[in-house]
Amino acid sequence: MIKYLLFALLSLSVTGGFISVVDYDELQGNIREGKISKDSAQRAFRRLIPEVKTYFYDNGGIDAPRETWVFPLQGYDYKSIGDGGRGYVSRGFDFFDGNRSTAHPAHDIFIRDNDQDDVDDVTQANVNIRSVSCGVVISVVRDWEPGSELRGGKSCVVYDPVSNGLFAYAHQSFVFSNIGDIVKPGDVLGLVGRTGKNAFAPRSPTHLHISYMKIGEDGLPRPENIYQDLVRAGRE
Template sequence: MKNLILLFSVLCISVASKAQDVKTICNNINTLNTAILNGSIKRQDAAAQFKPLIEQLKKVADKSSSSGWTFPLKGYKSNAIGGTNGNGYSDKGYHYLDGNKHAAHPAHDIFINDRNQDCLDDRTHQPVDVLAVGDGIVIACINEWAPSSNLRGGKFIWVYHPAQNIFTYYAHNQVIFVKPGDEVKQGQKIAEVGRTGYNAYKKRSPTHLHFSAFHLVDDLLVPYNPYLQLKKAKTI
């Protein structure tokens, strides 16, 4: 019995230590991501710091995962994606290390029914939940934004999905319910749709979620078009 208790104690300590490692790594990534957005770090230095952090995260992350994707907006499906057949996506000229300064749109804008721009669904009169498309770990987010800010993503979330070794990005949120280091499950509510962000805040912009997906090339984030995955995603 004593041996079983000792083994259980060792396992608990190991799990707690791993969770703390994940949290520390994600907080470091979050700090670096903020510096990249602010332009307060040189691209070469940012790359040199980003790569080992990602390698550390890959080593400690749980790679078990659910299959497929859940559509990132509760109560909506792929016909809410802007453009025609996903043609709103354009990653030409995008580089993650450029931070807040780029002209590309490596994303799909997913629009909600919100004619009066109060961030509530016109049918339900409730906020629209933003859902994690798959199991993952929150590596960066910002839950504060002011209209005077030029930050394009507003209140955003980055999630790493270890099983697929990809990242997803959710921007313009009204409120965020996660923090760096949190593990999230497929379909879990992580935010509510909003109008935060330099352009999204303006009246000319319909209320939407800005959704992107990235894979790793030489341990740096490179966007890819997730349109087909969104089309096949199950809805909630």
């Protein structure tokens, strides 16, 4: 017991709460893979988010208000959002259902990539995925191979303490961000790609899948449609 306490104290002082971010990443993995009951997952989520918030401020995070949100695809504007925002379907979605959920509480933002090589056909360069908000990178999926059932592919999640919500960025070809990174709006998280069960299929045009989960009074996340925010950010 004493050994454990010493270890816990030491970890906290060395990492400034880094452990809670690592714990969150593990929780997200367990939810994704259906390895944890809904009850336990919700309890852990409620406990960890306030700790992650503390981690943000303890490690130099600076509040960025909603009006300063940045469009997530560098070099693109709001017109690249699929179906003028009508791709957002939150009905029946439960964050704690993980990879099983079939709703699409998200927006797909498409790049010019007819030959599906992840590279912009016009600029011949990869397309940067930028963080919309400030926050902490709390989950990263770096490994994905064709044949995997994982639909998000290579992805990362950023917790924004200002709006109290989670941004997920899916189907990346390369994830630059690391667990515990403190980001501001516009920081590059990774590159647009085609990873993920359906996104990899030839029928799917290359896109970023971005979702936002607002954390409610009860401490639990629910999808919120940020289409208007993306349009505003994607006009400038």
